[in-house]
Amino acid sequence: MTGRLRVGAQVAAVGVVAALLALLVWKVAKGTDNGVTSSLATGGTPTAPAFSLERLDRSGELELESLRGKAVVLNFWASWCGPCREETPLLEEGWKRWQRKGVVFVGVNVKDFRGDARSFMRRFGVSYPNVYDGKGSTIGRYGVTGYPETYFVNARGRIVYRIAGEVRAADNLDEGVERALAPA
């Protein structure tokens, strides 16, 4: 009985160690990639992860799914992020040019104070829809690695282009929008 118990305890200990090791290997191999960034890197067009978030520009929520059928520019930003301040005028100008062609710009404010986000929007005259994700629930699913980051989603809800970091020029923004508008 003692021998069987000892063997059982040893098997259980080895099992626990093996499970922890497997978890470590899986976590290291997976990293922060959720499939979106690796799919884009290999020329894929992954589905834009769904979300429904509180709006900052007015009351209520915005559901990404409700924009299906339109090209969407998703910009992840925060008021405390320096490059976000730099690119916002460019995004606002882009929104004014592209909105007539049915393109929707959506700002996703992450890990920020609501009040700070609204002050930022007022300061830069942001008029495109913005949602609040203080907990950062979307960033892991999109594979956002820093701020700002911009994703271009086509009418079928697929991500076709991504700009990691600041949008530096209107041409850069237009390239993403044109890809999102191109027939799938």
Added chain:
Amino acid sequence: MRRLPIRRVLALCVAALTLAGTATASEEQPTPAELESELICPVCETTLDTSSAEIALRMKARIRELIAAGSTKGEIKAEFVDQFGTGVLAVPPKEGLGLLAWLLPLAGLATAALAVGALAWHWSRGRAAEAGPPLDPELERRLDAELARFE
């Protein structure tokens, strides 16, 4: 001799009351330093007191604003949880899923203690069985006599 336990009990009561008073004061009038050690910077994921990230600086400023406005520690933490979720708390709350973080280590310790106890019991029982039946009294007497000769 009989007074000692009473003194100890009184000392413990005084210590408990002092600690309770300190805890209440801390809840009613928290200091920025204690809140900065109890809240996490959501970007760098370290406590605010060890972070100089922009959002951490903004959070520290907000803590000072709320303290100046007379908010209690609970109210300040509640505001941060509302903005950033429960992940902003350095210590998980003792309710809901956060309670698991408190109970699981205790359950693990209790399970380990039970397992060690069970193993020790089985091993000691095995040793007793290995010792075999008691010696015949006559043989034991002779053995004692033989051993006594060597002393």
